[in-house]
Amino acid sequence: MIQVSDTTLRDGAQAEGVSFSLDDKLRIIRALDELGISWIEAGNPGANPLDAQLLNRLQEEPPLENAKIVAFGATCRAGGRPEDDEGLCTLRNCPAGVVTIFGKSSSFHVRQVLHCSLEQNLHIIHDSVHFLKSRGKTVWFDAEHFFDSWTEDLVYAQATVAAAVEAGA
Secondary structure, three states: OOOOEEOHHHHHHHOOOOOOOHHHHHHHHHHHHHOOOOEEEOOOOOOOHHHHHHHHHHOOOOOOOOOEEEEEEEOOOOOOOHHHOHHHHHHHHOOOOEEEEEEEOOHHHHHHHHOOOHHHHHHHHHHHHHHHHOOOOEEEEEEEOHHHHHHHOHHHHHHHHHHHHHOOO
């Protein structure tokens, strides 16, 4: 069986001139569900109040026939703890049972964007996944820049995914 995960409500909303209302998002979710999509990413409740409102509103709507709703967010920040991270706590508390968190898989981005060590980033990934998993969430890890990292530092790219899997993703 092939399962499809749709990111229209996040990726599709990043195009210039695109702005979905709450009703638009609900209609899109229903249409995707009718198409038989398995997983629908409903956005980032920690970064977008409309996404948080959508996830709560879906609790009041009739259940979907085919799809499960997925919330999206990031790992905790370098130097922080998952339990103190507002975004991760929002994901922990949101009604979606499945969450996707993205983390850096590129050694270049870890050093230049996160400004932390490669080892520290592996702990960030592991601890963020473990935090959500231990609170009953199904966690998917989005290894950001993975294919760029694959060509720059294959061993590190694989280590980031291994850290997430080890923590329960």
